[in-house]
Amino acid sequence: MTSRFSVVKVGPPIEVFAVNKAYLDDTSDLKVNLSVGAYRTDEGKPWVLPVVRKTEKQLADDETLNHEYLPVLGLDACSSAATKMLLGADSSAFAQGRAFGVQTLSGTGALRVGAEFLLRQLKYTTFYYSSPTWGNYIAEQNLEPEGELELFQQNHHLLFTNAGFTEPRQYRYWNAETRSLDLDGFLEDLRAAPKDSVIILHACAHNPTGCDPTHEQWTQIADVIEERQLFPFFDSAYQGFASGDLEKDAWAVRYFADRGFELLCAQSFAKNFGLYNERVGNLTMVVKDVGDLLAVKSQLTLIVRGMYSNPPNHGGRIVATVLNNPQLLEEWKECVRTMANRVLDMRRGLKERLERLGTPGTWDHIVTQIGMFSYTGLSPRQVEHLTQKYHIYLLKSGRINMCGLTTKNIDYVAKAIHETVVEISENTINKL
The missing domain is CATH 3.40.640.10 (Type I PLP-dependent aspartate aminotransferase-like (Major domain))
Structure with a gap:
């Protein structure tokens, strides 16, 4: 008897989880994960808020x-x-x-x-x-x-x-x-x-x-x-x-x-x-x-x-x-400020490094944008190059999670973006 479920077709994967799996499977010591939308500490670790x-x-x-x-x-x-x-x-x-x-x-x-x-x-x-x-x-x-x-x-x-x-x-x-x-x-x-x-x-x-x-x-x-x-x-x-x-x-x-x-x-x-x-x-x-x-x-x-x-x-x-609870509420607000300020620091740091390297394009949007994500303007070809050559994982749209940047990897990421933009020059650089 034919299986009733033989008509089911394989659906496309969910990108962010597929990219995260690829990152986890990568054995390189250089790998950086800028894909998953979750907060990370400067050590690249998940953070349970102390008040939680x-x-x-x-x-x-x-x-x-x-x-x-x-x-x-x-x-x-x-x-x-x-x-x-x-x-x-x-x-x-x-x-x-x-x-x-x-x-x-x-x-x-x-x-x-x-x-x-x-x-x-x-x-x-x-x-x-x-x-x-x-x-x-x-x-x-x-x-x-x-x-x-x-x-x-x-x-x-x-x-x-x-x-x-x-x-x-x-x-x-x-x-x-x-x-x-x-x-x-x-x-x-x-x-x-x-x-x-x-x-x-x-x-x-x-x-x-x-x-x-x-x-x-x-x-x-x-x-x-x-x-x-x-x-x-x-x-x-x-x-x-x-x-x-x-x-x-x-x-x-x-x-x-x-x-x-x-x-x-x-x-x-x-x-x-x-x-x-x-x-x-x-x-x-x-x-x-x-x-x-x-x-x-x-x-x-x-x-x-x-x-x-x-x-x-x-x-x-x-x-x-x-x-x-008023006391716990104030403790939580301080945790929220801690997370927001780390993201702002990484935004400023990435922009400063890209400009110091003379990376083609305008990078003001890195700091004018707000929140966890930045729409970098990197093209799908540049994203692929970053992943294949530098083991840096991000979404095809060029979106990165700023929390994936740390004081330990931000120089590496900035240099990789600079070299990628120089090597793969797109007419649509900083466009999507």
Whole structure:
């Protein structure tokens, strides 16, 4: 009897994990990993935040805690604190009870739950995501031309189409010529969007470009979204981690909420708490009418119940404990500043070294970008050369994780980039 599963085709690998595996398999002493989006210390090691370790010990010693199921919408102490952290203590939406949170399986889970809610309850079918946005798959060699490759690289595309959205579209975001935000293209695409389109916006530290709108530009973006009656859905994975300042990194979301928008925001605590494998997230929802909350929460409950039933406790309990304890909160803020400052140091160091070497091209974007990632402008051919000759691993787009740089390898990486750019001169240098 023929196997029922013989019709299943091998899917393309997830790029970041494929690149990481290649790095792990490399036996060279020179190898450098700039691919995986996770914080690393100057020794190149994962870091358990001291406040997280301290909190875990406290929780382990608390014999009143158990492993019973959480409510379907999660631990209220976690989601409420996360929502307040996002919107601010003086948020009118929070104070009036028009904002609430749902504990989810990190930011990815929040995006998926939110997408399913918007599709099922509001019947929205069109969504826009930035070009580029954070990646997912690399295409196999037979998936050319590049347009097909693009389709497999966008995780927002995958999340929303899997949730049932039928009209995926992109808005222009990155200007390769200026290595900055393509505001004109962005606004033009928003103006052409049909009413009730969901617009996915990166709250801060845009992944992968590290290029964020200014406050003035956010105001223009909000104007068009309001004018065209579009729906904003923020993706906030780096609050605090981007600049070291929780308030600064939440500015865009708070501006939209204070302006009166109804919105969703997916929050992740993977990066800023270092809780990558605990999958701690929150879906914040802001509505205009408190009277809508009962029905909204009931429908979110049904979505979560049919998807993963309820979220895990451990990570959520850590976040709740820290955010609701003034002393632990200050300790956490100091940890966040430590991570953000190390990234800023590596940005300055790489730019200075490239300029000192006389590397062709302009490298100001290394320091004007923000957050964990830098869109270097290196071409796929240059990326391949860096990997094959210098054992430096990064994504084909040229995106690097600045946390992969250390005081011990930054000179080697800068020299390798310099020699690669000189040897493989592209007309599109610093473009993508």
